[in-house]
Amino acid sequence: MTQNLKYTFGPVPSRRLGYSLGVDIIPMKTCNLNCVYCELGRSTDETMTLKEYISADAIVEEVQQVIASTSRIDYITFSGSGEPTLNTAMGEMIHRIKAMTDIPVAVLTNGTLLYLPEVREMLYAADLVIPSLDAVSKQVFKKVDRPHGHLDIDRIVEGIITFSKEYSGPIWLEILFVKGINDTPEEVQLLIEAAKKIDADLIQLNTIVRPPAENNVQPLSEAELNAIQKLFGDRAEVVANFKASKSQAKEESHGDRIYDLIMRRPVTKNELSATLNLTPELVEEHVSKMLAAGKIAASDYTGELFYTSPRLKNRPVIT
CATH class of the missing domain: 3.20.20.70 (Aldolase class I)
Known part of the structure; x- marks a missing residue:
């Protein structure tokens, strides 16, 4: 559970x-x-x-x-x-x-x-x-x-x-x-x-x-x-x-864990994989579904793609 x-x-x-x-x-x-x-x-x-x-x-x-x-x-x-x-x-x-x-x-x-x-x-x-x-x-x-x-x-x-x-x-x-x-x-x-x-x-x-x-x-x-x-x-x-070592993913609610971490801070797919001990393929599957559903957003920063809460994307620039 x-x-x-x-x-x-x-x-x-x-x-x-x-x-x-x-x-x-x-x-x-x-x-x-x-x-x-x-x-x-x-x-x-x-x-x-x-x-x-x-x-x-x-x-x-x-x-x-x-x-x-x-x-x-x-x-x-x-x-x-x-x-x-x-x-x-x-x-x-x-x-x-x-x-x-x-x-x-x-x-x-x-x-x-x-x-x-x-x-x-x-x-x-x-x-x-x-x-x-x-x-x-x-x-x-x-x-x-x-x-x-x-x-x-x-x-x-x-x-x-x-x-x-x-x-x-x-x-x-x-x-x-x-x-x-x-x-x-x-x-x-x-x-x-x-x-x-x-x-x-x-x-x-x-x-x-x-x-x-x-x-x-x-x-x-x-x-x-x-x-x-x-x-x-x-x-x-x-x-x-x-750099965390990856181990075999356990059967549990992977989508919920991925979503929870993304809501807390911007993360890359590699970080999701290492942090949650999930295979890159499994992370890709869940992230793609969440993006399509509008539950998360993708943001490019210094050439690297981060996944984040939709409310944190496109922040205005202060000059």
Whole structure:
């Protein structure tokens, strides 16, 4: 019987975390940033409101259900469709999940709320925290992340530094570069100085790899990222694509799983095949039917075909 899952997705082969069970604890696109590169499109609910958007009971029950029926999960990862630290029940969720399994818990956060003691405290029990920092100057921060009006980048950086001093687990700092926006020598130097103060265990340098919120933003090339990596030093790495091994597909509702993943983020056929352990032929069959029925849309990005929700196709360009 196919599980009716509302808050979890995967396990998905992750470039960083192996087979990661994603946990969505925030409604779709509820965030305090509206990043130009976001693969989910523009934020529909840009907010600074901290509350229990989804209950701990609902999340823990579903995670327990998935763990019981899944053979391999390397990480349980709070990430997904919005900023997880907006949910005030996240700390309780982490504690309860860790009480029922030895699978490590990771949190992917934009780091903007770590200046708040109550938010930092929620993350203490996590096994790994991956905050983002895309800019240090106020002008570039506003241009690349398009923050909520109440956010201040100086306070955000200080919050991440404070958390790094208090937290006993590993911190991986992610920096996503957008061509012509936050890749200038001046901004890169500011990011290097901030990263030294944060003292993360690992600095992961990334760029746009999926169709972004705005069609007029471009990724850096591999050579450009490699050049920046050398400036950051030994702790920095360019995030490489995860290549998952394919195995024999199991008999279950393949179409539902394919559709669910496409609705969550833009994906290629190869990614669908690797993520869901389905043969390319089976993926092709289901994707073709969904396209013909208008359930999904195809979007070309840098010469590669991505499948996505119809509402995310043909996004207007901001100039």
